[in-house]
Amino acid sequence: MVALLYFATAGGLIGVAHVFFTRLSSRVALALLLLPLCFTARAVLTGRIYGPVEMPYIAQPLSDHAAALHVGPPHNGRLADVAFQMVPWREVTRRALAAREWPLFNPYELCGDVLAAGGQPAAFSPFTLIACVLPAPLSFTFTGVIAFFVAGLGCFLFAREIGCSEVASSFAAAAWMLCTPVALQVLWPLGFAWTLFPLVLAATHRLVHAPAVGSVVLLAVALALEILAGHPETVLHVVTISSIYALLELRQQPRKSRVLLAALISGAIAIGLSAIHLWPWLDALQQTSERGLRYLWGRSPLRVAPGSVTDILLGDLVPWLRPERWNLPGDAIAGSIVLALALYSAIFVRARRTWFFVVLAVVCALVGANAWPLAQLLHRIPVFREAFNDRLSTAVPFALAMLAALAIDRLRPRVAAFTCIAIAAILGIVALL
Numbered sequence: 001m002v003a004l005l006y007f008a009t010a011g012g013l014i015g016v017a018h019v020f021f022t023r024l025s026s027r028v029a030l031a032l033l034l035l036p037l038c039f040t041a042r043a044v045l046t047g048r049i050y051g052p053v054e055m056p057y058i059a060q061p062l063s064d065h066a067a068a069l070h071v072g073p074p075h076n077g078r079l080a081d082v083a084f085q086m087v088p089w090r091e092v093t094r095r096a097l098a099a100r101e102w103p104l105f106n107p108y109e110l111c112g113d114v115l116a117a118g119g120q121p122a123a124f125s126p127f128t129l130i131a132c133v134l135p136a137p138l139s140f141t142f143t144g145v146i147a148f149f150v151a152g153l154g155c156f157l158f159a160r161e162i163g164c165s166e167v168a169s170s171f172a173a174a175a176w177m178l179c180t181p182v183a184l185q186v187l188w189p190l191g192f193a194w195t196l197f198p199l200v201l202a203a204t205h206r207l208v209h210a211p212a213v214g215s216v217v218l219l220a221v222a223l224a225l226e227i228l229a230g231h232p233e234t235v236l237h238v239v240t241i242s243s244i245y246a247l248l249e250l251r252q253q254p255r256k257s258r259v260l261l262a263a264l265i266s267g268a269i270a271i272g273l274s275a276i277h278l279w280p281w282l283d284a285l286q287q288t289s290e291r292g293l294r295y296l297w298g299r300s301p302l303r304v305a306p307g308s309v310t311d312i313l314l315g316d317l318v319p320w321l322r323p324e325r326w327n328l329p330g331d332a333i334a335g336s337i338v339l340a341l342a343l344y345s346a347i348f349v350r351a352r353r354t355w356f357f358v359v360l361a362v363v364c365a366l367v368g369a370n371a372w373p374l375a376q377l378l379h380r381i382p383v384f385r386e387a388f389n390d391r392l393s394t395a396v397p398f399a400l401a402m403l404a405a406l407a408i409d410r411l412r413p414r415v416a417a418f419t420c421i422a423i424a425a426i427l428g429i430v431a432l433l
Helices: 002-020 026-034 037-046 077-098 126-131 136-161 166-177 180-185 189-195 197-209 213-228 232-250 256-273 275-285 289-298 308-317 323-327 336-348 354-368 374-378 389-409 413-432
Strands: none
Touching: 002 026, 002 037, 002 126, 002 136, 026 136, 026 166, 037 136, 077 126, 077 136, 126 136, 136 166, 136 180, 136 189, 136 197, 136 389, 166 389, 180 189, 180 389, 189 197, 189 232, 189 389, 197 213, 197 232, 197 256, 197 389, 213 232, 213 256, 213 275, 232 256, 232 354, 232 389, 256 275, 308 354, 336 354, 336 389, 354 374, 354 389, 374 389
16 A cells, blocks of 8 residues: 555656656656665565654553563664654544544643644645555655655756756765655654755746746745645755755846746745645744744854864764764765765866855855854844754755766766775775874
8 A cells, every 4th residue: 555655646746747847758757766665665565664663662551562562672762753743643633634624633642732733743745645544653654755755856856957967867866865864854844844955946946047837836836845844944944045046046047027026926825825834833833832942042152062063074074983973963974975976076067056066065064063153153143043053964965966966967987087086095094094
């Protein structure tokens, strides 16, 4: 059932992309369909659960039955939120929909709590509604595999929008889809929201260069999906990066006022499409303890542990040097092959957009590591000061993937071989220090 649901949904999205974005050859479509199975094949094809279903057995009352049911210790303690928040929220959403009720109230949390207005249950996201066909734990197998697919498809479409070949675009899609932050956070609303980032950029690019009715609709739908994914902080980061990209691209366009008007219309439509999620969340936000915590966070100095900036940046560049990597914030790891190609692109590729991705990678890496002065300045800007901006490091692998795609299309064999050898030698020397 999971496999059928995945291939049907992903096939439909490929059809939509083929009609409204760009032509996808059969081999690319097949690659995009199969790449998410690198992590999820066993669960998808055998109907198993891709999620931390063993974690509830570490607490009462299920801990008394763990030995009899042969449940081992948790595989990854960082997935506690998925086990104790995301899965229960999904089950409450399923029950409400099965009873033909709006998923507005959660009667099982304390003395009752909001559900849809909480944001992160993403109760009105199309992907959540499709997943609710399955039992709650099993539905996260679908959520995981479709999130990987959406990440790859969006990245492929954006790479094609900026003129990359099918081969380079496919490489970028694989690099972004399988990078560390996506792979680790894919079952969270945070991770799912970031997987939609390239799709928003692709729609933004299309609107800037072809401000027609179709482009307005594409961007509106992409933004609405981003909002409905259930992580407002990521919406802030994604929209900010996309807006900067649009302004840079707009310099090349003669019809600037038309593009700006089209963008405003797209934003208004997106707000309208997601209003059923957005307005209840805004109302509930003012009444939550989270709002108070974020208020205090935004008005206190950004405290950075001594040495942590160096540790994070070095760990992102050479992750095997720091086994305690997962105890520190920031996940900007894309892989050594992607990094080598990205550095080649930064040095040798003179494309117009190369420097945008270089700057994006550097800035997001520094902010993700809480490096002075960028992180501290961002912490003083209204709205941003109440966000955990170190999560911007998730954009680093995307920027590196796009740089790698630009490199692949302009690769000169001898220079490329020399560059890769030099980079490998430098990384080896760093590893021995």
